[in-house]
Amino acid sequence: MNGLFELSAPWWQFVLRAVVVYILVMVLMRLSGKRAVGQFTPFDLVLVILLGNAVQNGINGGDNSLTGAVIMATSLIALNYLVAQLTARYRSVEKLVEGEPVVLARHGKIFKKVLLRQSVSEHDFEKALRKNNIEDVADCEVVMLENNGEISVVPKQKQ
Known part of the structure; x- marks a missing residue:
């Protein structure tokens, strides 16, 4: 003691x-x-x-x-x-x-080098789209990797 x-x-x-x-x-x-x-x-x-x-x-x-x-x-x-x-x-x-959020895709174009650099698999990317009821990245305005590791999706505005 x-x-x-x-x-x-x-x-x-x-x-x-x-x-x-x-x-x-x-x-x-x-x-x-x-x-x-x-x-x-x-x-x-x-x-x-x-x-x-x-x-x-x-x-x-x-x-x-x-x-x-x-x-x-x-x-x-x-x-x-x-x-x-x-x-x-x-x-x-x-x-x-x-850190700062990182753009993974914009206007339907996926930035594959950014995905690779940020260690985001295509599976995780597609899962984030599905969680937001989006079937195709072409329907996205922007897809971001947030500071906390979450992937957020902003869909294109329907006109």
Whole structure:
């Protein structure tokens, strides 16, 4: 019970470790693309679990104390709150953290290179059309890959 509250390092090291690992994971998740974040598959879930395990020691530095856990958890929650506040207030931060929507098709023309670059399969593209009761991409004004990984479809206006 002695080591339950004893830190193995100064408190500020836990805060610094949490900030560095948070930023690293944010950058890696942004680089992995919108579809990986927005549409979790079983493989993505395994990745997140393993990623959490991989960075655990980077955050706690081998410390297993309750005090260290409280400092790290509080630091991560505070950092996440700060990022949320910054993205809500500043468009440039929002763009950096969340990215921007990407046009996958316009006026009935599919941009296959964009689909490939964004890791969107033709099956997922067609599924989004079906969800919007559209049979043919020619009936679409624009199809977008949103920041959250969802595919939104704007149908052509009937005249």
